[in-house]
Amino acid sequence: MRVSDFDFELPTENIALRPVSPRDAARMLEVRGSVLADLGMRDLPGRLRAGDVLVVNDTRVIPAQLQGVKGEARIGVTLHKREATDVWWSFVRNARRLRIGDVTEFGAGLHGEVLERGDEGAVLWRFFSDGVLAEAMIAAGAMPLPPYIASKRATDARDAEDYQTLHAARDGAVAAPTAGLHFTPELWAELAAAGVGRETVTLHVGAGTFLPVKVDDTDDHRMHAEWGSIDAATATRLNAARAAGGRVIAVGTTSLRLLESAVSGGVIGEFTGDTSIFITPGYRFGAVDGLVTNFHLPKSTLFMLVSALMGVEVMRAAYAHAIADGYRFYSYGDGSLLLP
Structure with missing residues (x-):
């Protein structure tokens, strides 16, 4: 596909320079099939089903x-x-x-x-x-803030806390898995009460996530490798949850890319090593049934990924709605729940 197929205009006022407080007060755009709903992150427990499992990335951002x-x-x-x-x-x-x-x-x-x-x-x-x-x-x-924030203000002491997720435990990332920034202990308690499970994987996000796509055709783009790990016990529990009718929903594109790197024949396996998986429309998902994610840059590999999950036209319509309705974009911005 042409990289230009994933372009859109984003007003600068939609780019978030600080997160909301508390973290789970962020807005959430639900895209279920092609139907949009304006919600908040606190609505997440009511939008999932008992038996579903959210998969978070426990990487921790280092001063890179x-x-x-x-x-x-x-x-x-x-x-x-x-x-x-x-x-x-x-x-x-x-x-x-x-x-x-x-x-x-x-x-x-x-x-x-x-x-x-x-x-x-x-x-x-x-x-x-x-x-x-x-x-x-x-x-x-x-702290390595993304260029679209760092170009507008200096990094300060607040970012040392704001740019780490609640789940951060393993040093190695140079960018935060930002979908996880929306979660609080209170939100997790409500999710648990709703019967939603949580599993943890590790993908150390690299600085390549910020690099622009410089080719005209997606087939010519080369992803930079990142190291990730899913242990055998976690893989077994995820497969059991799906077998019982639950959905595996990645929290963030990093968790999704790792899960899709570890799946074969619809079964998630143990995984330790590098992944450079590049997901574009036409990809057949084998590990995940949904995604919680932020709003991504035009012509980025991450907007290509969400378009692969939901469809290009669906995501273009969703982003046009989010822009018009004042959703906050990028790392410190609002979230979305994508359910094909």
């Missing part, structure tokens, strides 16, 4: 923005994917100034040596420190 100096050059680094405790792929501004073997100083005793250079500003680093490496990386780094 680094500012370094090499000679006279300033080097901006966004960590992307961890290969070892001290080795990370990243995207780098001024990458052309770096050669293999160069060492950059990032402050707080943190240094990085260039091991390899890839395409589109990708650089593989080996990090080392005068002290404890993990502590130095935290001290030197900053």
Whole structure:
């Protein structure tokens, strides 16, 4: 398909720069088949069925923005994917100034040596420190807000809490699984009372999620790999829930992509490793029956994914309604419940 098929106009006033408070006070647009309903996240328990299971991503965002100096050059680094405790792929501004073997100083005793250079500003680093490496990386780094927020305001202390989900437990993401930002203990209590289950998986979201699609045809786009894990016990419980008539509903596109990476013949399996799955219209879903997600960027792989789940024309109509009705878009914005 043409990437232009997934374009739409979004007024800047629809882009959320802060989350609502409390988190579950966000609006929720339900798309059930092709029928739209204006609701709130607190309505979610009443829109699901007993026996349904919500699957959340427990990745935790690390301070993945680094500012370094090499000679006279300033080097901006966004960590992307961890290969070892001290080795990370990243995207780098001024990458052309770096050669293999160069060492950059990032402050707080943190240094990085260039091991390899890839395409589109990708650089593989080996990090080392005068002290404890993990502590130095935290001290030197900053929370990596998405470009559409960071271009409009500076990161501040509030973001350290606002940009983590309630479920965050395993360090490794450089972007939040933002659908999970809407959930509170109170909302989970109401979901449990309604008979809705919860399962947890891990997908460490990489900075590639923010990269624009630069090709004209979706067949020519290459996704960046991200590491994920579903343990055997979780897979068994999800399969049992579906066998009993329940629906598996992913909380966020990250959970969905991992589940679809782990399914074969309609059975979700144990999974540990990298996934670069790219879901576009025509894809046959095998693991999920619905999705809770935020509103995504024009021409993005995530808008392509929700269009694959619900249909392109359905999602174009849903987004046109959301824009006209003042829904708040992107990471700190409102949510949607998509049920094919």
